[in-house]
Amino acid sequence: MVFLRVDLGKQVIELHRDQAVLHNYPVSTALNGAGELSGSGCTPRGKHRVKIKVGAGEPENAVFVGRRTTGEIYSDELAAQYPERDWILTRIIWLTGSESGRNLGGNVDTLRRYIYIHGCPDTEPMGIPRSHGCIRMRNRDIMALFDMVENGMPVEILE
Secondary structure (H helix, E strand, C coil): EEEEEEEEEEEEEEEEEEEEEEEEEECEEEEECEECCCCCCCCCEEEEEEEECCCCCCCCEEEEEEEEEEEECHHHHHHHHHHCCCCEEEEEEEEECEEEEECCCCHHCCCCCCCCCEECCCCCCCCCCCCCEEEEEHHHHHHHHHCCCCCEEEEEEEE
């Protein structure tokens, strides 16, 4: 079985086939730590699945707002123009929870919290928690990973 595992302690995402690690990439998860509550700004734990992949064929550094491209390409000048933006770039892998009451349904629903694996500015550090709940990756890494995952693929997020 092929699946993704996110290790919040190590700040890494791994693509597994059974117990073998095929690829691993540094990530940046939530500054607020692990947690499932809506509005917490935390990265949800537990078993998830890839709900949908967004951005196939878009250029590196394509800017997304509301899961749609804006037509912009991220640059230092654009960042200076919009300093308040939480930049979602290049590709989006949108997650849905698989554990009712833990990360599925009610005020703990990963899908309704818009928790993604996504690209971010390459100036953002990896390996340390800095996001608002999502799992941030380098743009080149998310492009590579995006092509290896399928809708419905299991994703495990461990603390």
